Amino acid sequence: MECLCEKAERTASKKKLVVLTGAGVSAESGLRTFRDSDGLWEEHDVMEVASIEGWRRNPDLVIEFYNQRRRQLATVSPNRAHVVLAELEKDFDVWIVTQNVDDLHERAGSTNILHLHGQLTKIRGVDGSNVTDIGYGDLKPGQTDENGVTLRPHIVWFGEDVPLIETADRLVREADIFAVVGSSLVVYPAAGLVGSLRPGVPAFLIDPGEVGIRLPSNFTVIREKAGSGVEKMREYLSAYVVR
Numbered sequence: 001m002e003c004l005c006e007k008a009e010r011t012a013s014k015k016k017l018v019v020l021t022g023a024g025v026s027a028e029s030g031l032r033t034f035r036d037s038d039g040l041w042e043e044h045d046v047m048e049v050a051s052i053e054g055w056r057r058n059p060d061l062v063i064e065f066y067n068q069r070r071r072q073l074a075t076v077s078p079n080r081a082h083v084v085l086a087e088l089e090k091d092f093d094v095w096i097v098t099q100n101v102d103d104l105h106e107r108a109g110s111t112n113i114l115h116l117h118g119q120l121t122k123i124r125g126v127d128g129s130n131v132t133d134i135g136y137g138d139l140k141p142g143q144t145d146e147n148g149v150t151l152r153p154h155i156v157w158f159g160e161d162v163p164l165i166e167t168a169d170r171l172v173r174e175a176d177i178f179a180v181v182g183s184s185l186v187v188y189p190a191a192g193l194v195g196s197l198r199p200g201v202p203a204f205l206i207d208p209g210e211v212g213i214r215l216p217s218n219f220t221v222i223r224e225k226a227g228s229g230v231e232k233m234r235e236y237l238s239a240y241v242v243r
């Protein structure tokens with residue numbers, strides 16, 4: 001009992017660190033990003049495989065695309081960036097808001113994760129019902145649940161609402177410190193979360209490339225890959241640890 005109280009008090013005293021992650025955080029694990037020169041959208045038409053219209057036109061193609069992603073996910077592991085973000089929970093109240101559908105933050109040990117764009121390891125009915133785990137297995141074309149409802153990947157596609165955006169927005173407004181790791185910041189509403197930051201909140205951007213928005217002046221830009229960049233951010237963050 002005492003332990004629980006102590007933990008709650010300690011969490012309350014820690015600064016809230018909100019980290020928005022994108023495909024770049026998983027690149028060093030071997031998962032391709034979407035928009036880099038070797039990105040997934042070079043090989044696949046995004047509107048064919050990741051939009052609600054694409055699903056309606058050709059669900060089998062969409063199912064195969066996500067089956068491939070799931071099979072590949074089973075073969076990769078979290079990298080240094082995922083691990084350090086999980087380790088930061090020791091000193092910060094860390095909230096990961098990820099656009100990624102992989103489970104590498106979970107496997108690295110992060111405990112507060114919002115998957116804005118859904119999760120590869122889950123499926124659901126086309127009517128939104130019955131979100132269930134599929135792990136790294138295949139969804140079969142035309143597969144239905146026990147009530148006869150057609151099953152689909154639990155992914156937020158282009159043309160669909162992002163149900164967790166309000167929760168994410170609230171977290172960003174409450175953030176004492178904010179970071180973006182490995183996102184081009186061209187997909188909305190996720191990219192718009194940067195605009196919800198309170199003025200003057202210390203913020204970091206870790207990305208070896210250019211991003212799609214003009215960053216406010218409170219951002220420290222670390223032009224590195226996620227692994228070394230997150231390590232470097234941890235050094236800056238030591239100034240904000242509540243002791």
Ligand code: OAD
Pocket residue numbers: 021022023024025027028033034035036039046050099100117156157158181182183184185186187206207208209210211224225226227
């Ligand atoms: P993008 O592919 O648009 O951007 C990836 C970002 O990662 C770029 O800014 C790269 O410079 C950066 N990057 C590449 N390698 C990196 C590394 N090793 N370390 C750190 N950064 C690196 O991916 P997202 O911004 O995540 O949505 O894309 C957002 C959404 O668009 C995705 O969630 C997905 C996609 O279409 C859906 O499919 C619904």
